[in-house]
Amino acid sequence: EVEWCAGEGISRTLGVCGVLRQTWSRRRGRQSEVALRCPCTQRNAHRGMHHMPSPRILALVTLLILLPLAALSSPSSPSDEEKPLEKLFLSVPSAAGARETLKDITGYDHLAGTEGCRKAALYVRNKLASALAAPGAGVVVEMHTPEVLLQYPVERSVSMVAPEIWEAPLTEDIVDSDTTSDTPWRNLTFNAYSANGNVTAEVVYANYGRPDDFEALEGLGVTVKGKVVMVRYGRGFRGLKVMNAERRGAAAVIIYSDPADDGFTQGKVYPDGPWRPRTGVQRGSAQFASLCAGDVARIYSKASALDLCGYATEDLVPKIPVLPMSWGDAEPILRRLGGADAPGGFQGGLDFPYKLGPGPSVVRVMVESTMKARAIWNVCAVVPGKHYGTEDDRMVLLGNHRDAWVFGASDPNSGTSAMIEVAKGIGRLLRKGWRPHRTMKICSWDGEEYGLLGSTAWGETYEEELRAKAVSYFNMDVAVAGTELVVGASPSLEKLVREAAASLTDPVSGKPLLEAWGGLIRTLGTGSDYTVFLDRIGIPSVDLAFKPQGSNSSYGLYHSVYDSFSWMERVGDPAFEYHALAARLWGLLAIRAAGRSVVEVHPPTVAGRLALYLEELQELRAGRGVCEGHCFEI
Template sequence: MKRSSIEESVMSVPSADLARKWLRHYASTEHMAGTRGDLEMAEFTRDKMQEFGLERAKIVPMDALLSYPIERHIEVVSTDDASQRWSPALEEAILEEDPTSGSRFRNLTFLAYAATGQARGEMVYANYGRPEDFEELEKRGIHVAGKIVLVRYGQCFRGLKIMNAQAFNASAVLIFSDPEDDGFGKGKVYPDGPWRPASSVQRGSAQFNSLCAGDPARAASGFDSKSRCGLERDELIPSIPAIPISYEDVTPLLERLGGPEAPHGFQGGLNLTYRLGPSSGWEATVEVNNTREVKPIWNVIAEIPGSLEADEDQPIVIGNHRDAWVFGAADPNSGSAVLLEVARALGKLVRDGWQPKRTIVLASWSGEEFGLLGSTGWGEANAGGLLKRAALYINTDVGVSGDTFYASASPSVGRAILHAAAVVVNPATGRPLLNDWDASLGTLGSGSDYTVFLDHLGIASMDLRFGASNSFTYGVYHSTYDSYTWIEKEADPTFAHHVALTRLIGVLAVRFSSSAVLPISLADHGAALSRYVDHLGELPKAGSLDLSVLRDAVRAYRESAVTAPLDNDLLGAHERLFLAPEGLPQRPWFKHVLQAPGLYLGYDAKVFPGIDQAVSDGDGALAQSLVARYADLLRSAAARVGRPQASSSLPPQART
């Protein structure tokens, strides 16, 4: 079969009606990782993939440390009159317009891995809970030690807000959704619009995700967290209680804060004056009882074997996580519906006699919401086998939550996305998707399942989605209201964007698995390196940092990349040239020196993250030593690019 006819076939198969059907099923019941609902959805996914012709689809169980809520409680009491007391509801309202909003899970608003315990004391407000926010409080003489800290969602991963609060000796943390960030400050709230209603609560993991991904206990691996992450289990999860709350519930707490008015950057969208605290005259009690227990979770793995011999094969992995905090219609099951349609399209090709050159792996992960447990466990377990020569990981998580296309990727595969977007129609305009996309390519940080593949194993990766035009997130994220009704009403009524994303991933899968030469651009990677070094020079605290040897190394790499022969062994293993076996400072599990989640960000990426963090910390000596170390790494990469050899002769970090 000609590639053009293969692509036409993979584009013709996806169906809006079937994508709707799959999503309706996934979102029909709660399916948190490790629960019966999660297993049922794993069985459904496996059965459908087998039905589509992917006969090798199987469930791959693994044990992992999970965390579930038993009880949580907040009470505020007047220190002058104990009869004056108030407790927030900590539950989400039932909406007549959304038939699944009455789920019992609406009462299970919790943060996984938050410590069991009780804290009592005054409250303070620390904005987004970043280090600089806590430093601002201390600078103003407002001490966090022993206090219950209110912080709002946004700007960094929720677990890192708790990590930062612990560093300042807070006794507990309450994380609230501010309407300025994803509520009425963005537009009409659900069910009248897409944004977060007053009682909506963002659940989530409290793991310290920028330190190490995956199960904090490594229960299934035969290794402990220290050997895998360089850190003990209890260094990766909170030691203090923490609870997520709605902006409806946080309002009375903020109203009870005294102290100075918060600076402009701390003000939010509620109709009140945000103050820093403390809550003079009022004392709060926070109680949390969460389990931490080892339980099985279930990945689903399907392989389409390639025609190349094992020592030449370069597998392409396509993944989406399946587990959700409640119904998970957008996060993640819009992507799950897309994954099933990709499986159906590829399955039809297989039944028609097609075989890719390179093996294609389709993966439905579990445990992502707790901390990328399923993908990380599988990635680590297969690092020396199936993934030893893997060329690409394609991820879709929240596949569809709006109508604007976004892509984040390793720079070397960005051009492949552009070319695929030129042949897929944007359902919103009827033009090629490329015509309506600004062609900007985000840098991958963390927060989804590409993390182990790119940051630990050095496999080029991409993350593809349709989202809101005015926000990174969407209004009902991690709430009971992330439902089929919300998707149908607010995100993709016709399911045309599900079809478009399926087509895009299908085309990419065909091109990467079947092209004579992998569509990976070393020149584009080199151009990105120049931008990364320029960024280092622009850091506010860069000062006297000498980047000359790094610039010279980048120049050498770019010169080699322009003239490099088209060698698949080199192209497929190229990303591994930028792994440092010792990992990044403070977090050795993250081995890619060019990008990683910011140490205090968790989601967003930093480029040359080791150098960036050293500069931010004011450690000029470490920053300069890392410049020299990474310049050596780049010079070695330049030599390999200029003199391609079989993957078996690549440096040790490329043979992980």
């Protein structure tokens, strides 16, 4: 059969990551270098720039690749054979089933490498095995247990020593109506992979910690060298905030949640609403995952991070102390800052004019943690396809991570509960005699929160097989944190996503999901478990989530102790109807990708996206895109 000619990854087929280091500017009539490290050639990241073929050669290569795709065809709607199968599948995922799974798995904390996460792995393994059980189907559920480097807090503190004496509680308050909020983890907020240390210094406020924010400080004569830098969450990955501060000589970094981004300025706070309360803290990894995702020590691999990514292990984690804070803890420090007035874009949501410092606020930041090599537990159910075990076999992958920063009702276990509902639906088809054309692997990853550890280890371990056989990866991380569908996808899968959405109904509006959603598909970068499959191996990928309507930030309880079953049942998705919808969408994509003998790759979409990417690279170089002129830096 002829399948997925470009679906194996436009980056792999065209060598985009190898050659699009220079691009052609028709407006300027010349070539110009693109200062952008390409993540999907991590192993070659340290090798300098490559020259791009002339535009004529690129156009010819593109044409030769896309012409065969025009011959591929599949119905834009289900065939007569598919309709009864899809109807049967769609009848299975239920709100009640999703609720039951979510209540079970959020009943205990399950950070990566802990006994709770091992317990959750066994729970998911048993649920998948039960859901997919079918005589003669040959389903197996496998455990993959790589050893990785994990960090856990021992002691940490932040205290103001001038102009007043004060110590931050660094704790999340118990909410009476949220029974799981009374947990030891509410007193153990931390940023993973922080350096240990004890620093006393003046404070400088650096807004979101982006390169342009530090440039603004420098333009005003404010230096961060030797200072404790306070930055707020949002507008970028926390590891980049730390890296930007560290490179400019900061002595320590505090990352706090400002109410302007996910707190009371957005609406009612938990438990009365979905936004972050006064003591809510966003935990998270401070690893420099943008340089090299996965275990920084690569304990499970013969290859080191230096071999794979061009960076030594010690260059992938902070060398300075880092701690997260609630806005309630950050307020006394920010309120006592002096110095220049903060520029307009620096002003947050607290009721006083923000200042930049340095001082007169002087704080002591102390971090003591322990680093341990521990096993993590990936769980993968294998549903054999018609060519399983032969060279002709191909694979469709589904994945969701299971580990959480404490309970993880939205992130990630709304996705876990949706995955179990998908498995139930596929199991129903298997028991009716259906077999997928391609092998399906349904995987529950561990260690995502620390830096995509589990999925990266699995992808690197089976890289050769995945390069040869995997045709698509469908990811759900935060499956449900609101009602607005947000999709990122490889160009070759966009049409498949829109067609699947057109087959479903949005429960609130009653409109077709495609209409309620609008069909906007974002470019995938990094940030969840699709990273190793898309950026390293070149497998076309999709990431799906239902998020708060119109929100430019994460949901308000992200990575806090309040991301609990109580939050989901009270505020997030009380009827669990979006959990069921997420499962139907995810599963429909999977069974169409795995079940059809030929899956259409839409050449105009691929070609159009390639042209758009070239234009975006030029904008990045010119400083008008997400890099804002600092592509080398990130």
